[in-house]
Amino acid sequence: MAGITAVTEQLLCYRLLVPRPRTHDLEQLLDAAEALAVQSGAAAVTVRALSESTAVSNGAIYHAFGSRAGLVGRVWLRAAQRFLTAQREAVEATLDSGRGRDIAVEAVVVAADAPARFALDQPLSGRFLLTVDRSELLGDADLPDDLADELRDLDQALVDLFRTLAHAVWGRTDRQTVEVIRDCVVELPTALLLRGRRTADAAVRERLAAAVRAVLSLDPPGTN
Amino acid sequence: MAGITAVTEQLLCYRLLVPRPRTHDLEQLLDAAEALAVQSGAAAVTVRALSESTAVSNGAIYHAFGSRAGLVGRVWLRAAQRFLTAQREAVEATLDSGRGRDIAVEAVVVAADAPARFALDQPLSGRFLLTVDRSELLGDADLPDDLADELRDLDQALVDLFRTLAHAVWGRTDRQTVEVIRDCVVELPTALLLRGRRTADAAVRERLAAAVRAVLSLDPPGTN
Structure with a gap:
């Protein structure tokens, strides 16, 4: 129980510490993810691949979309x-x-x-x-x-x-x-x-x- | 290697010993498999299920069609x-x-x-x-x-x-x-x-x- 609470607190802090990308940047992330899917298939759209192709950190992308499914869905x-x-x-x-x-x-x-x-x-x-x-x-x-x-x-x-x-x-x-x-x-x-x-x-x-x-x-x- | 040979021989003997169903019976097996698929979905078509619904032995069905894929394909x-x-x-x-x-x-x-x-x-x-x-x-x-x-x-x-x-x-x-x-x-x-x-x-x-x-x-x- 203590472990779960610690993880939750870490996640909360993490979400507070990592800045959420601005709307303009979000659109660019969606553009890049769309291009990646069209070029290499839907399976190629991962948070890591998007981070590599945009130089936006993994953390910021998770912060913006919650999960890979959230990213692809968006x-x-x-x-x-x-x-x-x-x-x-x-x-x-x-x-x-x-x-x-x-x-x-x-x-x-x-x-x-x-x-x-x-x-x-x-x-x-x-x-x-x-x-x-x-x-x-x-x-x-x-x-x-x-x-x-x-x-x-x-x-x-x-x-x-x-x-x-x-x-x-x-x-x-x-x-x-x-x-x-x-x-x-x-x-x-x-x-x-x-x-x-x-x-x-x-x-x-x-x-x-x-x-x-x-x-x-x-x-x-x-x-x- | 000896093990594989023994298995192969067993299979060969098995195929010789189990009588192959006659054409008439084959059509009835195909009818039963078709009905099973329509009733319960393609996944329900197994050699065991077909054997149970037709009272033809597992061995005779394998002998006739080679595999489940062979049965469904036929x-x-x-x-x-x-x-x-x-x-x-x-x-x-x-x-x-x-x-x-x-x-x-x-x-x-x-x-x-x-x-x-x-x-x-x-x-x-x-x-x-x-x-x-x-x-x-x-x-x-x-x-x-x-x-x-x-x-x-x-x-x-x-x-x-x-x-x-x-x-x-x-x-x-x-x-x-x-x-x-x-x-x-x-x-x-x-x-x-x-x-x-x-x-x-x-x-x-x-x-x-x-x-x-x-x-x-x-x-x-x-x-x-």
């Missing part, structure tokens, strides 16, 4: 938030550009195309999202609770986007219409853009858009 | 061959039913729909194919060589089907057209039918057919 969260922000902004810009069903269908096409555009606009974050399996991340016992909560919040943001799109296309936000939107915005891009690590060239993106428009041209299930 | 091969046969027959029947581009497009739709039909016609084999990861199977060091070769032959059969379809639709069998067929026959069904363990209801199959027709309506890449 990089993932930042990349995923960047992606969802870009996707949502593209959808909103399309919906704001006019009225009617054609505009709504175009908004779904834009949402489906978002991974291809993101890979072009923010290649490092785009490739990082493909190197780390989010379900493994969430399964890690060392993932700080607040980070796990933030990762789960992303799902809600995505479901909100699906509902916005389902409402725009069909004026409905029930399970069945949201499922069709999910097919268009998640399953079809996963199938056509992301599998086989192919580059999202113009022909592939055109195929995806054609498939999305075709699926949306059908009556949604549950329509009599 | 079940997988049989299910995959059944699927590919059903798919090829459906494609050939469609191509034989007429001439022209519409028939060719319909043949691709039929090929894409094959997993949904297979799941209805042969539910156990259909579900088994989803419970076992083929790449894990091939990575198993205990997989007999002849079985590994047969599993790899399946890939060639599938590529042959892609080439037949690409030729029917575009009169071309280059890499680019075969890739579009692969998108239609593998990636789109994987995305729309198989992900999320959903049942292949009529609405989902209709979406898949619409997506395939839309992708095929585009000029293939490389067309000037």
Whole structure:
């Protein structure tokens, strides 16, 4: 018991003594970790490797992220938030550009195309999202609770986007219409853009858009 | 060295003494193993569990399949061959039913729909194919060589089907057209039918057919 208390005190002192990196430095650490993962795989992202590539001490990195899982999770969260922000902004810009069903269908096409555009606009974050399996991340016992909560919040943001799109296309936000939107915005891009690590060239993106428009041209299930 | 020789001799004698099950019995063993995997997961398929569920001895099962990997691989091969046969027959029947581009497009739709039909016609084999990861199977060091070769032959059969379809639709069998067929026959069904363990209801199959027709309506890449 005395031993545990001593260790706890040491940790507390340690956290007080090692300065927490400033926000600007944190972003640079996340940049470096992202680059490391894209270059050498997710397993290469360790606190020691990051310390070596940035000249920030092990202690400061642990202080900032709590654990390796906290570090990798934070990089993932930042990349995923960047992606969802870009996707949502593209959808909103399309919906704001006019009225009617054609505009709504175009908004779904834009949402489906978002991974291809993101890979072009923010290649490092785009490739990082493909190197780390989010379900493994969430399964890690060392993932700080607040980070796990933030990762789960992303799902809600995505479901909100699906509902916005389902409402725009069909004026409905029930399970069945949201499922069709999910097919268009998640399953079809996963199938056509992301599998086989192919580059999202113009022909592939055109195929995806054609498939999305075709699926949306059908009556949604549950329509009599 | 003497020890190893003794073990080898024992194994040889053992293989000579234990009668190899007849073909009829082999099929029943494969049926039982398939049912076991579908019911309780691939990990539940062990020689001991199969012996208990069939009253065939451990020794006879090892004699027939060489190892657990050999047993699981043989079940997988049989299910995959059944699927590919059903798919090829459906494609050939469609191509034989007429001439022209519409028939060719319909043949691709039929090929894409094959997993949904297979799941209805042969539910156990259909579900088994989803419970076992083929790449894990091939990575198993205990997989007999002849079985590994047969599993790899399946890939060639599938590529042959892609080439037949690409030729029917575009009169071309280059890499680019075969890739579009692969998108239609593998990636789109994987995305729309198989992900999320959903049942292949009529609405989902209709979406898949619409997506395939839309992708095929585009000029293939490389067309000037």
